Amino acid sequence: MVKAIPGKAVKRLTLYHYILSDCTRQNVEHISSQQIAGLLQIDDSQVRKDIALCQTSGRTNVGYKAAELKKAIEQALGFKEKKSAFIIGAGNLGRALARHTDFQDYGLDIVALFDTDPAKIDTLVNGRKVFHISELFHISTRENLVNKQKVEIAILTVPGAAAQKSAELLLQSQIKYIWNFTPAVLSVPDNIRVYNENLMGNFLDFTKN
Amino acid sequence: MVKAIPGKAVKRLTLYHYILSDCTRQNVEHISSQQIAGLLQIDDSQVRKDIALCQTSGRTNVGYKAAELKKAIEQALGFKEKKSAFIIGAGNLGRALARHTDFQDYGLDIVALFDTDPAKIDTLVNGRKVFHISELFHISTRENLVNKQKVEIAILTVPGAAAQKSAELLLQSQIKYIWNFTPAVLSVPDNIRVYNENLMGNFLDFTKN
DNA sequence: CTGTTTCTGCTAGAATAATAACATATGGTC
DNA sequence: GACCATATGTTATTATTCTAGCAGAAACAG
Numbered sequence: 001m002v003k004a005i006p007g008k009a010v011k012r013l014t015l016y017h018y019i020l021s022d023c024t025r026q027n028v029e030h031i032s033s034q035q036i037a038g039l040l041q042i043d044d045s046q047v048r049k050d051i052a053l054c055q056t057s058g059r060t061n062v063g064y065k066a067a068e069l070k071k072a073i074e075q076a077l078g079f080k081e082k083k084s085a086f087i088i089g090a091g092n093l094g095r096a097l098a099r100h101t102d103f104q105d106y107g108l109d110i111v112a113l114f115d116t117d118p119a120k121i122d123t124l125v126n127g128r129k130v131f132h133i134s135e136l137f138h139i140s141t142r143e144n145l146v147n148k149q150k151v152e153i154a155i156l157t158v159p160g161a162a163a164q165k166s167a168e169l170l171l172q173s174q175i176k177y178i179w180n181f182t183p184a185v186l187s188v189p190d191n192i193r194v195y196n197e198n199l200m201g202n203f204l205d206f207t208k209n
Numbered sequence: 210m211v212k213a214i215p216g217k218a219v220k221r222l223t224l225y226h227y228i229l230s231d232c233t234r235q236n237v238e239h240i241s242s243q244q245i246a247g248l249l250q251i252d253d254s255q256v257r258k259d260i261a262l263c264q265t266s267g268r269t270n271v272g273y274k275a276a277e278l279k280k281a282i283e284q285a286l287g288f289k290e291k292k293s294a295f296i297i298g299a300g301n302l303g304r305a306l307a308r309h310t311d312f313q314d315y316g317l318d319i320v321a322l323f324d325t326d327p328a329k330i331d332t333l334v335n336g337r338k339v340f341h342i343s344e345l346f347h348i349s350t351r352e353n354l355v356n357k358q359k360v361e362i363a364i365l366t367v368p369g370a371a372a373q374k375s376a377e378l379l380l381q382s383q384i385k386y387i388w389n390f391t392p393a394v395l396s397v398p399d400n401i402r403v404y405n406e407n408l409m410g411n412f413l414d415f416t417k418n
Numbered sequence: 419c420t421g422t423t424t425c426t427g428c429t430a431g432a433a434t435a436a437t438a439a440c441a442t443a444t445g446g447t448c
Numbered sequence: 449g450a451c452c453a454t455a456t457g458t459t460a461t462t463a464t465t466c467t468a469g470c471a472g473a474a475a476c477a478g
Contacts, residue, residue, distance in 0.1 A: 008435075010417060011410035018369075018394050032455060043437055048457065060443040061454050077413050092305035092359055100300045102369065102392055106409045155414065160227075160311065177416055183311055185227050185248055195415035199406075200315045201220035204286050206404035207362065207386055208219060217465075241425065252467055257426065270424050417455045 009050045010077060014106075015040055017073045023066035032063035079107050084138075084151045086175070088166050089158035090115040090123075090130045093181060097155060098125040110150055122132070133169060139197060140173035152176040159182045218259045219286060223315075224249055225256070228283045232275035241272035288316050293360045294351070295384070297333075297375050299324040299339045306364060307334040316383060320360055321348060342378055347392035351380035361385040369393045376403075 005013070016036055023031055033051070037044035051064065056072035058064035074080060085162055087094045090113040097103075098110050113123065113130040120130045131139055154175045158166045163184035170178065171189070178194045180186060186194050214222070225245055232240055240259070246253035259271065265281035267273040283289060296303045299322040306312075307319050322339045324330065329339045340348055349360055363384045367375045372393035379387065380398070387403045389395060395403050 005417065006434080007414040007417075010408055010414040014392075014410035014413060015394050015405065018392050022394075034455075039396060043436070045456090045457090046436065048455090049281070049436090052457070058456060059445090060456050061445050062323070063455065068242065083416060092308045096301035096305035102409065104233075106413065108409075108412065112305075120328060177414065179415065183223075183227050185224050187248060193415070195411065196224065197408075197411065198220055198223060200311065201223035202313065202404065203317065203388065204223060204288075205216040205219040206388065206402070207292060208214065208216075215465080243425080253425095254427090254468075255466065257428095258466090261427070268475095269426050270475050272425070328432060 003053070005053050005076060009053060010041070012042070012050050013073050013077060015055070016050070017070060017077075019069035020066050020073070024070065029066060030063045031066050031069075035063070043085075050174070079105070079114055082107050082109060082149065083153060084109050084111045084149050085153035085155055085179075086136075086173075087113045087128075087155045087157060088112060088133070088170070089113075089156065089162075090117070090120050090125060091157060091159070094155070095125045096156035097181075098128055108153075110155075119152065133166070136169055137172045140175075150174045153179065155179045155181065157181045212262070214262050214285060218262060221249070221255070221259050222263070222282050222286060222296050226245060226279060226286075229275050229279035229282070233279065237276060239272045239273050240278075242267070244272070283319070288314070291318060291358070292362055293318050293320045293358050294362035294363045294364050294388075295320060295345075295360055295382075296322040296337075297379070298322075298365065298371075299326070299329050299334060300366060301370070303364070303366035304334045306366060306390075307337055313398070317362075319364075342375070344380045345378055349384075359383045362388065364388045364390065365395075368391045391403070 019036055019039055020031070033044045033047040037047045051058070051069065054069075054072040054076040057068055085108060087098055087110055094113060098113055103110065110128055111125075112128055113125055114133045114136060115130055116133050121132050123130050151173070152175060154170050154177070156163060156166060156178055160182045163180070163182040164186060167178060167186045167188050170192070176192060178186065178188065178192060179197065180194055181197045181199070183198070183200060184198070188194060215371040218373075228245055228248055229240070242253045246256045260267070260278065263285040263322040265278060292316060296307055296319055303322060307322055312319065319337055321337055322334055323342045323345060324339055325342050331339050334337050360382070361384060363379050363382075363386070365372060365375060365387055369391045372389070372391040373395060374391070376387060376395045376397050379401070385401060387395065387397065387401060389403055390404065390406045392407070392409060394405070397403060
């Protein structure tokens, strides 16, 4: 049985993963927990503990084999498990995220966008079509669009004032996760999980001290 | 002496703040810690503890006065202290953030954007000019542009591959904080603080369980 | 005006997370 | 081959954060 990886560890592991990609690019074969810790200004035993969660191990006096550790992290965090998402709100931020190439590297595929603005309907953003929000139910049940995979993730990028209403429309779809980029606090049933990206909270925390 | 507010509390307080704005909009005068806790699916004593950090108090059997608490949070988190920022990288995400109207509500003002693409230089994004990155030093020392206030915050939205180089260019400016929206892990001197927005880390954490 | 209900503000306890410490093992050196 | 330096893996310790519980104050009802 693989034990669950705590959220904080997940975030750190994605950063280690980036560092390991750098190693590959620069043909560095091995890296130590101390080196990783130094780059992130954290404790080296923290790094070793996080890595221990990934079913891999390093070698005494040498460190970790970069390529191997990178794979282990991808495995543990499920980069390879493809996930499909809708973007709700094809404004500036929504379109920017639809064009965000990094997502694919982590297994996240944007399937379609939704909006209410007639001028945007049927346009393409990075090859993905923008639908009217009223088509949500219809589209979300068209299996062929999404390779027989249910779309369970909605990325919410509407204006704050429209956020709650949009969230309610999502109840008609098979959405289970709402990644909320608006500042709004959403009220949704228990079976839907919301993650508030809360940009301003992060910002205030960061600039406070 | 006002004690420092821990990061997690800051994030929750910004969410409470949004809820309180809703109260104002709906002419709700009072709100209890239980109501707030219910909306966010957290513990009510947590809410009271966070609020206690804000130098304000509620009334037994009534709750908190929404308008008053809202102000106290703004005070405690420094919404009113204007902060100026540069956006480094006028791509999709950078331009979307420059147009993001929410920032102003929290005291964050985007002063200018920077890029290397000649096609973008001297264009306007939401009224802010795009400069060539080589002008960074020049612009950052032109006091009139920024109302005699130093620009200490850089919002980094370049492609991951360019992130480290961009960060190094920032050393020529008066930047103290880098809000890193790229997946890159940056190497910078100790006097500069980096906050990794780490979108994919948040995402993986969120969809993992 | 007395009892009841409700909600705050604390305090105490439990659970998590971060740091430190150390035993063990491997590669390199003389 | 013996010794030294270094890095892992794990255990112990400390710090932080969250949850639970309760005493006391204010509104309200009868």
